Amino acid sequence: PPLFEQLQPKRCSLSWISCGFQVLEPEGASLLPRQLPCSVTTGLLVIGCLLLLLCGGWLLGTMFWLHGPSSQQPHRPPPPACGRTPEAWRFDCYPERTVVVTRELCEARNCCFIPAAAPPASKKRHQNGIPWCFYPADFPSYSLASLDKTLLGQKGSLVKEVKTYYPGDILTVEVETRYETDSRLHVRITDPSSSRFEVPIPVPAATKKAENPDYAVEFSKQPFGLIVTRRSTGTVILNTTVAPLFYADQFLQFSTSLPSPFIYGLGEHRSTFLHDVQWNTLTMWARDVPPMEETNLYGVHPFYLSMEEGGTAHGFFLLNSNAMDVALQPAPALTWRTIGGILDFYVFVGPDPGSVIQQYLEVIGNPAMPIYWALGYHLCRWGYNTSNSTWEVVKSLRNSGIPQVAFGGLNVWNAARHGPGPARSRPPEGSYWPFDEGLKRGVFIKDAEGKTLIGKVWPGLTAYPDFSDEVTHEWWYDNLRRFHDKVPFDGLWIDMNEPSNFLDGSTNGCPENSIEHPPYTPGVLGDLLRAKTVCATAQQKLSLHYNVHSLYGLMEAQASASALKRIVAKRPFVISRSTFPSQGMYSGHWLGDNRSQWKDLYTSIAGILTFNLLGIPLVGADICGFSEEPQEELCVRWTQLGAFYPFTRNHNAIDMQPQDPTAFSPLARTAMKQALLLRYSLFPVLYTLFHHAHLHGHTVARPLMFEFPKDVQTYAIDKQFLWGKSLLVTPVVDPGVDQVVGYFPESLWYDFYTGDSVRSKGEKLQLAAPLDKINLHLREGSVIATQTPNLTLWVSSGQPLHLLSALSDDGSAGGDLFWDDGESIDTYESEQYAYIVFNVAQKVMTSQVLHNHTEATFIPVASASFYGVKEKPSQVLVNSQDATFNYSDNQVLTVADLGLKLSENFTISWS
DSSP, X not given: XXXXXXXXXXXXXXXXXXXXXXEEOOTTOSOOOEEOOGGGHXXXXXXXXXXXXXXXXXXXXXXXXXXXXXXXXXXXXXXXXXXXXXXXXXXXXXXXXXXXXXXXXXXXXXXXEOOOSSOOOTTOOEETTEESEEOOTTOOOOEEEEEEEOSSEEEEEEEOSSOOSSSSBOSEEEEEEEEEETTEEEEEEEOTTSXXXXXXXXXXXXXXXXXXXXXXXXXXXXXXXXXXXETTTOOEEEEGGGSOOEEETTEEEEEXXXXXXXXXXXXXXXXXXXXXXXXXXXXXXXXXXXXXXXSOOSOOEEEEEEEOGGGOEEEEEEOOOSOEEEEEETTTXXXXXXXXXXXEEEXXXXXXXXXXXXXXXXXHOOOOOXXXXXGXXXXXETTOOSHHHHHHHHHHHHHTTOOOOOOOSOOHHHHHHHOOOSSEEOOSTTSOHHHHHHHHHTOBOBOTTSSBOEEEOSSSEEEOBOTTSHHHHHHHHHHHHHHHHHSOOOOEEEOSTTTOOSSXXXXXXXXXXXXXXXXXXXXXXXXXXXXXXXXXXXBOSSSBHHHHGGGHHHHHHHHHHHHHHHHHSSOOOEEESSOOTTGGGTOEEEOOSXXXXXXXXXXXXXXXXXXXXXXXXXXXXXXXXXXXXXXXXXXXXXXXXXXXXXXXXXXXXXXXXXXXXXXXXXXXXXXXXXXXXXXXXXXXXXXXXXXXHHHHOOOSEEOHHHHOTTOGGGTTOOSOEEETTTEEEEOOOSTTOSEEEEEEOSEEEEETTTOOEEEESSEEEEEEOOTTOOEEEEEXXXXXXXXXXXXXXXXXXXXXXXXXXXXXXXXXXXXXEEEOOSSSTTTTXXXXXXXXXXXXXTTXXXXXXXXXXXXXXXXEEEEEEEETOOSOOSOEEETTEXXXXXXOTTSEEEEOOOOEETTSOEEEEEO
């Protein structure tokens, strides 16, 4: 049975071997296959058949008792003895990292204990990741005591007779399933006897039950479990019967099987794009720490995307902000462990990966449309020291013809001294308006005794604004407005907002209680919730910091975006280090304090792909690395890759050598300049992709598997990526090479620069990659608009367009262009935009203006190229008038000097 295969891939079987038969034990059993003599074969077979009939009758009766005649009982394997539980299906009963697990400790929890042959080393609890202490099949869990229909689904009562080992065990909880849309299931497990913390982000409220859901939900009564299957294929996408459910005051846990080992998301961690399911635990609790493996980092995103057989996909989102562990194991299976809140989760059934992300963003919110200039090349460093030194860098870039974000009359020295951050320095009272006014309004986080909590950040003793309080939002606006009156800034970079603290807790320490030291502490760096942040017992308007810690960056971004709208009356540009689901509505993100190492260059690709899955497409890494001395070759290759980050910024640390393009040799400088000019020429493409992200929840930087979900070879690729569906980027991520190997899914591809075609059946190809080149290919069937680049985006945005069509074998292609003034708020919503669709079919290109606006009237269409025109035309017509053209041997047709208006429909045809 399909579900049985999910739970126990290696089943027991009876098979004829010569005259006798062989008994195969389950995987992981200690018994070896044994052959039985022919003389007992007949008797054993008869007995076996009788037993099967009896067991079958008992099973059918049990199914009828549990579910009645109209329900399907989920298939579960019989409870095996401890030794017969396959290793991959052993769910950890003793996940505490700092404890040496012994038989006595394990069996005190009524769990199975099978240690490695050698005694465990200090603090070690696994042998090759396999838990030594794991749950037996009959471990006490909840039973489904009742189940009633509701307007949106069902609501039931779960009861448990025996308390387990974590204190505050809740014996009665409620489960509610809501069939919110045909592709979205919402499940809540709550404690009806008390009010527990719930994450306050706005989520859509369904008003009626989905009429024809693409999923089916089954309930297991004893032990309780949910089984969610895809109706079209029968694939089990959620099965919580595989391990017991826990619901205690400070410990909530449930597990599920996974239909495959292909799982993505679960940010923020430094890892490959495809997560490792070989006993891999990912901890979530916002933390200020340079990106490193096996560590909780700046953001918290309890969402995963899982691929299924045949290319379908589903997603899962746990709406919970408390510290948590997500444990992956090779069954494949996954366990959620969190220390507060409720179990509030969504299942999205796609069916393709792009649809899963759209459905997820329908819950958390689509990303904001960025202001146009924010997509340019940003140059930044910690340690310019003076405004004069900064101006020298700006002039050097301009003299070298290197594009950049426009730099006006900002008083840099003043900004460096007084710029706002996530925390407020605490000088002597009476000397600093933001601190004094903050005290007066009561905007700062309080300690357990109700006094202003003081930590330490830059440049010293620090008070922390409580952004969960609307009063703080108004104080924040007042500070920014006063600062803007002196230094007219355009955007905000909010840093250190995990929140960071150079102390553990505060200058006065933290109380010693179960909030600071919960019964179970997830695997946070430092083993304490307060490690390099404020006390978990700190008081905020919304709740204890214990509950809202990982929301700090989100709440500051909300306050910052709101204030900027009021101050500059344009789209707010905010870049935040700490993030949480729905952050894309308010800010972008950079991947933190990386290093000038090749590995950091490579892992940045996984970072930008993951954050596009998480609804924050405006994302990038510090080009050339933040810390350590930059290498010229590394910086060239990183600039080429960074030119295709959705957010492009070169940033390095104090006392490091400069790493802007002008700091290197003429050859390196030219290579970087070419890469950045290439980015600027592609801005019509990038801007349109952000429009679709804002409007439809699409990704901007996109994994190959999103466009080729049936090609399993694409599932682990994180050295290449796509812009949208059309542009394939193949960067160099290794030193000392002039070639790169890229995977080309089955399609017809064209070299972006030359139009040379590459027809692939789904294969790896070796590409020339000299130091001055990043490989870029255009997928068949696409039309994109490029633009003559200039030193700033505002100048570039008015340059003539060049249309580039990559024809399929049948000569077809299509694309679109979104255009507006680049800065006004809600231009789509207020219909202040232009939208043009391009199509090519039967040797005719048509441009159709679906929505017009004055912005489009300023942009001419100067030329068009068509890749893959199989025969040289004898005539080209533009709006039925003869036009001059060029046709090259590699089947590229180019028509120049068009003089067309983007705001008017036109045709280009050939024969």
